[in-house]
Amino acid sequence: MIREQAIRDVKRALDIVERQWPELADGYLEVPLEAYSSEAVAALDRELFETSPLALLASSEIAKPNDYHVRMSVGRSILLTRDAEGRARAFLNYCRHRGAEPARGCGNARVFLCPYHGWSYDTKGRLTGMPLRDRFKDLDMGRMGLVELPCEERHGFVWVVLRPGHPIDVASHLGPLDAEIASIGAERMTYFNALPEEPLETNWKSVTEGLLEGLHVPFVHAGTFATNPQALDLDLGFFDAVGKHVRWVLPMFTRADVARIRATPESEWKPNELVAYVWWVSPNLTLAHEYYGLIYADLSPGEKPSQAVFRYGWISPILEAPPGLPSPEEMASRTAVAVRQDKPVWEGCGRGLRQGAHGAVVIGRNEPGLKLMHESVARQTGYAGLRVAKS
Ligand code: FES
Ligand SMILES: [Fe+2]
Structure with a gap:
């Protein structure tokens, strides 16, 4: 104080x-x-x-690169990650295929594999792979990442705004x-x-x-x-x-x-x-x-x-x-x-x-x-x- x-x-x-x-x-x-x-x-x-901005995690809960943690907040499943460069990020934890939740619990992972049909996402939310890729060859994978939420780390907490695209200024x-x-x-x-x-x-x-x-x-x-x-x-x-x-x-x-x-x-x-x-x-x-x-x-x-x-x-x-x-x-x-x-x-x-x-x-x-x-x-x-x- x-x-x-x-x-x-x-x-x-x-x-x-x-x-x-x-x-x-x-x-x-x-x-x-x-x-x-x-x-x-x-x-x-x-x-x-x-x-x-909601303080959804203490920074120490995702202390190391590739640490992640899934939280529910206001009825939504939120995936919080620390990417390889150490930046905290937040995503709606809903697969861009048919909406299943790719990440569960918490831990350290480079890849989140959706349990339904195996689409995979990285800690920056990018869609990195899917089975039978040739069946989706016209799909622009660059546009199919997890929906990212405004996120800022400040004073030992990871703050998130639940509305995509909304400004964040903790x-x-x-x-x-x-x-x-x-x-x-x-x-x-x-x-x-x-x-x-x-x-x-x-x-x-x-x-x-x-x-x-x-x-x-x-x-x-x-x-x-x-x-x-x-x-x-x-x-x-x-x-x-x-x-x-x-x-x-x-x-x-x-x-x-x-x-x-x-x-x-x-x-x-x-x-x-x-x-x-x-x-x-x-x-x-x-x-x-x-x-x-x-x-x-x-x-x-x-x-x-x-x-x-x-x-x-x-x-x-x-x-x-x-x-x-x-x-x-x-x-x-x-x-x-x-x-x-x-x-x-x-x-x-x-x-x-x-x-x-x-x-x-x-x-x-x-x-x-x-x-x-x-x-x-x-x-x-x-x-x-x-x-x-x-x-
Ligand atoms: S809903 Fe995720 S792979 Fe189908
Ligand atoms: Fe009490």
Whole structure:
């Protein structure tokens, strides 16, 4: 994190912890149930997902030339490769013959052989061969490569726009968050898988809400994160809109520490021990500090408004844990446990959002991260149904 920003955040955290009261939004936000369940709103959301750069992989997942990885995103099979020259590329993983999926899983390969009739493609997506070539001798193979998607590698992630031919500019997409994401140093980190691609029976915005608040932790994750169920003050943090995105700052100290921190000269503060960060990068990416690494979560809408697909992992700057801390593999499996605890609750929300007759979800004044996320999505998609009720 950039030091000047982090020092400002520590000061703000000190105020909040000292008064034991969070920064509140200026009103309740009502999100009509249609925002989670109607086809019309889902179409607006899909447009956002199809035109935004999505961080589909950590760079370390295709670290070496000819590494590849197949992902599903917004209902599409995407083949990500690193070509022989080291450039990350993305393609729609659909054969130009009759549409089968030439690549599966992940690994290292120079050639992808379509399982249906044996057409083959290279890591640049070029059609390089087919059985019975003489039967297709009039076919211009140069025009029959896999459909390439706009792709850019930046700050340790491989970003893809799902719409062929659409511009991609990750720096301008990140906007004022670009330097902060750069400061994470994810290009030097290794990805540890927690959940490959988990289907969820609920709307993606409902899940995103669950990633931007800590209020559910004592209820849903009591055993996992060793919190005190009586401590219902997990809203002691603050949120800012940063361009289209949201930054959440969590104090990592208690009221008993405030005087000691204030008495220490600022130049001696170690902000990374005093505050933790969670970023929601519109529309699909959550990065959250946890111990010595970060959670890297990627959420996309499923085929129906009531479905989402969640991928969850952990990126680590080191391969062995510091003394006394869980290994990166254990961190990843711990986060998977947490998501499996969330899943039944989220799917309950999914049923409530589909079948509830209560009109709207109410977002509390102490849940400003959710408000900022909904407002950003509404601004970007043109959805006009959000209502702020002043208290
Ligand atoms: S569909 Fe791929 S070779 Fe026929
Ligand atoms: Fe959770």
